[in-house]
Amino acid sequence: MPAPRSRLARQRIRAAWWMLAPMLIVLLGVAGWPLARTIWLGFTEAGLADVEAPRFIGLTNYVYLLQDPDWWRAVRNTAVFAGASVALETALGLIIALSLNAHFRGRGALRAAILVPWAIPTVVSAQMWRWMFNDVFGVINHVLLAVHAIDTPIAWTASPDTALLSIILVDVWKTTPFMALLLLAGLQMLPQECFESARVDGVHPLKVFFRITLPLLKPALTVAIIFRVLDALRVFDLVYVISGNNRDTMSMSVYARQQLVDFQDVGYGSAAATLVFAIIALFTVIYLSASRAGREL
Amino acid sequence: MRRTPQYWIGRLAFWLLLAVIAFYSVFPFYWAIVTSLKSGSALFSVDAWPQHPAWDNYRAVFREQPFGRNILNSIIVAVSTVVLSLALAVAAAYALGRVQFRGRRLLLFVVLGVSMFPQVAVLSGMFELIRSLGLYNHLPALTLSYLIFTLPFTVWVLTTFMRELPKELEEAAIVDGTGPLTIVTHIFLPLMGPALVTTGLLAFIAAWNEFLFALTFTLSGEQRTVPVAIALISGASSHELPWGNIMAASVIVTVPLIILVLVFQRRIVSGLTAGAVKG
Numbered sequence: 134m135p136a137p138r139s140r141l142a143r144q145r146i147r148a149a150w151w152m153l154a155p156m157l158i159v160l161l162g163v164a165g166w167p168l169a170r171t172i173w174l175g176f177t178e179a180g181l182a183d184v185e186a187p188r189f190i191g192l193t194n195y196v197y198l199l200q201d202p203d204w205w206r207a208v209r210n211t212a213v214f215a216g217a218s219v220a221l222e223t224a225l226g227l228i229i230a231l232s233l234n235a236h237f238r239g240r241g242a243l244r245a246a247i248l249v250p251w252a253i254p255t256v257v258s259a260q261m262w263r264w265m266f267n268d269v270f271g272v273i274n275h276v277l278l279a280v281h282a283i284d285t286p287i288a289w290t291a292s293p294d295t296a297l298l299s300i301i302l303v304d305v306w307k308t309t310p311f312m313a314l315l316l317l318a319g320l321q322m323l324p325q326e327c328f329e330s331a332r333v334d335g336v337h338p339l340k341v342f343f344r345i346t347l348p349l350l351k352p353a354l355t356v357a358i359i360f361r362v363l364d365a366l367r368v369f370d371l372v373y374v375i376s377g378n379n380r381d382t383m384s385m386s387v388y389a390r391q392q393l394v395d396f397q398d399v400g401y402g403s404a405a406a407t408l409v410f411a412i413i414a415l416f417t418v419i420y421l422s423a424s425r426a427g428r429e430l
Numbered sequence: 431m432r433r434t435p436q437y438w439i440g441r442l443a444f445w446l447l448l449a450v451i452a453f454y455s456v457f458p459f460y461w462a463i464v465t466s467l468k469s470g471s472a473l474f475s476v477d478a479w480p481q482h483p484a485w486d487n488y489r490a491v492f493r494e495q496p497f498g499r500n501i502l503n504s505i506i507v508a509v510s511t512v513v514l515s516l517a518l519a520v521a522a523a524y525a526l527g528r529v530q531f532r533g534r535r536l537l538l539f540v541v542l543g544v545s546m547f548p549q550v551a552v553l554s555g556m557f558e559l560i561r562s563l564g565l566y567n568h569l570p571a572l573t574l575s576y577l578i579f580t581l582p583f584t585v586w587v588l589t590t591f592m593r594e595l596p597k598e599l600e601e602a603a604i605v606d607g608t609g610p611l612t613i614v615t616h617i618f619l620p621l622m623g624p625a626l627v628t629t630g631l632l633a634f635i636a637a638w639n640e641f642l643f644a645l646t647f648t649l650s651g652e653q654r655t656v657p658v659a660i661a662l663i664s665g666a667s668s669h670e671l672p673w674g675n676i677m678a679a680s681v682i683v684t685v686p687l688i689i690l691v692l693v694f695q696r697r698i699v700s701g702l703t704a705g706a707v708k709g
């Protein structure tokens with residue numbers, strides 16, 4: 134705004150608040166209020182039938198929650214899922230992004246092809262892979278048996294040893310495109326001069342990658358990774374569709390929903406949901422400061 | 431210039447890598463199409479293409495459950511979510527992108543923060559809200575709850591877009607004392623076509639794919655949206671899932687989405703990266 138606050142400028146600011154009001158009211162209604170209620174319900178013994186006037190019981194829910202081995206298993210599952218899937222997605226995404234950054238015929242077609250997994254609804258990709266992972270009729274066992282990689286069919290999604298792995302593999306397939314596109318955008322913003330002079334000097338491509346590309350890409354990489362970690366920590370659809378409320382694979386979100394809806398224990402489930410929120414809020418703060426740091430570079 | 435053998439090996443390896451990437455991306459969906467065209471016992475044999483392609487599964491999907499209704503539900507919910515989000519976000523983006531006032535940065539951070547909310551964190555509060563509004567097991571419950579993830583995103587991207595438009599655009603109008611609502615509808619809206627298409631499309635896809643709220647806030651088969659219907663298709667017993675039907679349903683809801691994405695490829699890529707990288 135130019136000069137001192139004129140009458141016109143004040144008017145404009147007042148008008149701005151009017152334009153903002155509907156969005157703020159809706160956001161308060163669908164995000165702020167429900168979140169506040171969830172946090173409050175976490176301190177009560179509300180059930181699904183009587184949410185109106187639940188009794189306040191302090192931290193009791195949290196005490197039970199922290200003693201429940203199933204909760205800790207859900208935390209562990211979620212951590213393994215987030216760590217493994219984001220690591221794999223980053224590695225694969227980087228390979229795809231570097232390939233797409235090269236010049237070759239059919240580049241547009243390949244970029245379109247990698248968008249396919251991204252466009253498919255999560256529930257649908259879960260079902261598609263569940264079918265491919267099928268122990269008796271699945272194409273994956275069929276191929277592995279045919280090339281003698283395994284002797285007996287594996288019950289990929291049912292066996293406790295491989296269920297979480299299967300879920301991770303589906304997530305990697307589904308979200309690597311997103312990672313690849315973010316990294317590709319990052320790559321295309323890098324200054325070309327460094328690469329030119331490295332090429333003229335005959336520096337080995339691997340050395341170029343580790344000494345030039347990777348350090349320059351670090352801000353974009355950090356933001357993309359944290360973005361994906363936040364998403365992975367709240368995973369629900371994939372886990373629920375592939376193995377339901379199975380304890381071996383249950384994520385934190387699946388745990389909280391099971392308590393809330395299936396066991397109708399709104400108070401206890403809300404406490405679990407609040408903890409999920411707190412964990413993700415912590416990562417969000419890290420994300421916000423990282424992206425701000427990225428912008429200042 | 432003579433090419434060394436190493437050069438050709440390198441080229442070959444590169445094209446091989448590209449082929450693997452393409453195969454990996456596309457094969458699962460191809461396999462879903464193949465499966466959906468197999469009927470009876472053909473389903474249980476592994477062929478690259480069905481020997482007798484048949485549409486039986488596609489007919490069965492619509493016969494055995496209200497799948498047509500589910501598709502309609504998904505369209506209603508996704509379209510209403512997009513329209514509401516865009517209307518609210520355009521107004522808000524004007525204020526956040528074009529007017530300097532105290533608290534603007536804080537508001538933007540709050541909006542960005544909301545987009546990180548885990549859906550499960552608002553589940554019980556939202557459930558309570560929806561029941562008290564009498565919307566449980568009705569589609570408006572989904573439209574309302576979906577705003578929690580579409581609104582922050584649309585506000586954020588449209589604000590970024592508005593901020594980058596030249597200042598001269600509205601200077602004359604401001605001096606003339608034109609109201610902000612008129613400025614938005616007459617000056618900015620005509621320029622915002624591409625941005626609206628991108629954000630609208632991304633919001634549509636997010637709403638179309640949503641599962642947790644749809645699963646929790648609807649009860650009857652008639653009110654379900656597509657993802658819930660596909661997740662809950664079941665056969666005679668839990669060990670005998672009708673895979674042909676599931677794949678047919680999956681193909682039906684995915685094909686339009688893939689066409690949309692391929693048509694608007696460039697827009698989507700720039701929208702996704704604007705949402706994340708600039709955030």
